[in-house]
Amino acid sequence: MNMMTLQIVNANVSRVPFFRFLNFEVQSMDSLHAEAEMTFLERHIGNPVMEHYHGGIIASFMEATSAIAVQPDFADVPAKPINLTVDYLRPGVRGPLYARATVTRKGKRIASVRVMAWQTDQEKPVAEGLYHFLLV
Amino acid sequence: MRDITREKIDQIAQMWNARGKGLIDHMALEIEEVSTEGVRVRMPFNPDFCVDRDQTLLHGGILTALLDSVFGLANFIAIQGVSTMATLDLRVDYLRPAHSRADIFVRAHCYRQTRHIAFNSGNIWFDGHEDAEIARGSASFALTRGETSLFDAMTREK
Numbered sequence: 001m002n003m004m005t006l007q008i009v010n011a012n013v014s015r016v017p018f019f020r021f022l023n024f025e026v027q028s029m030d031s032l033h034a035e036a037e038m039t040f041l042e043r044h045i046g047n048p049v050m051e052h053y054h055g056g057i058i059a060s061f062m063e064a065t066s067a068i069a070v071q072p073d074f075a076d077v078p079a080k081p082i083n084l085t086v087d088y089l090r091p092g093v094r095g096p097l098y099a100r101a102t103v104t105r106k107g108k109r110i111a112s113v114r115v116m117a118w119q120t121d122q123e124k125p126v127a128e129g130l131y132h133f134l135l136v
Numbered sequence: 137m138r139d140i141t142r143e144k145i146d147q148i149a150q151m152w153n154a155r156g157k158g159l160i161d162h163m164a165l166e167i168e169e170v171s172t173e174g175v176r177v178r179m180p181f182n183p184d185f186c187v188d189r190d191q192t193l194l195h196g197g198i199l200t201a202l203l204d205s206v207f208g209l210a211n212f213i214a215i216q217g218v219s220t221m222a223t224l225d226l227r228v229d230y231l232r233p234a235h236s237r238a239d240i241f242v243r244a245h246c247y248r249q250t251r252h253i254a255f256n257s258g259n260i261w262f263d264g265h266e267d268a269e270i271a272r273g274s275a276s277f278a279l280t281r282g283e284t285s286l287f288d289a290m291t292r293e294k
Contacts, residue, residue, distance in 0.1 A: 018195035021184045045158030046205075054159040055223040056201020063197045077187045081196045083229040088222065 034069035035100045053092030066113040066131040069101035082132040092126045174245030181237045194234035203273040206244040207256040214246040219282030228273040238262040
């Protein structure tokens with residue numbers, strides 16, 4: 001996907017209030033993938049003692065990235081989520097968080113997406129998720 | 137299992153509400169009911185959590201975050217002598233579009249605890265529509281038992 005299209009996707013992202021709250025940018029994509037970077041903010045904190053990311057923020061970021069992988073050209077609202085499963089593997093510490101979503105199946109009505117989130121090393125994921133979306 | 141005093145429950149609830157930073161603070165949660173049987177929490181409507189331009193449709197992620205947070209609170213209350221607690225996994229079903237500007241309620245409880253693991257379930261509805269759940273979730277948490285309780289660590293921070 002060329003630079004111009006990525007700009008359009010990020011312009012759409014910036015129009016979604018909750019995506020602005022999450023504070024992320026789509027960095028690359030093709031027909032089956034989307035990769036995004038989220039910048040750490042105080043409001044992302046879940047554990048106030050350790051200052052780790054809130055698990056719900058990690059899940060929200062993975063949901064947002066997955067929805068973009070499924071429907072990058074969403075006009076108004078992002079793809080409709082049906083359900084999700086998240087496996088939390090390591091604490092998310094202060095600093096940028098990355099997510100890469102892969103569409104494993106996109107049918108007429110339903111799409112399945114696998115997504116992983118990491119920080120400094122892609123081989124050491126912070127979380128992995130499986131999300132379903134309704135396309136109708 | 138040791139019994140928890142009403143005083144301790146109120147202390148935990150107060151501390152949880154007064155953390156002063158992070159997402160839970162942003163969600164402006166109000167604890168409506170709290171006991172070892174479970175908790176009920178209100179989240180006021182917040183346009184920042186919406187996906188549409190009119191700001192009437194909540195993003196699923198905030199419902200997931202709400203469940204995760206309130207599971208944590210339910211475990212705090214239900215389980216004694218825990219020094220660390222981490223979400224192991226989380227599953228959420230989005231049962232209806234979260235289309236309203238009404239406040240949200242979430243109910244959560246710990247339905248089983250072992251030495252190492254806590255199992256939780258909970259659900260979410262809009263104020264006045266308890267019969268029309270918008271989301272249901274379940275999670276498991278990894279616990280570390282120890283001398284220094286999480287509660288003590290968090291109150292010392294103040």
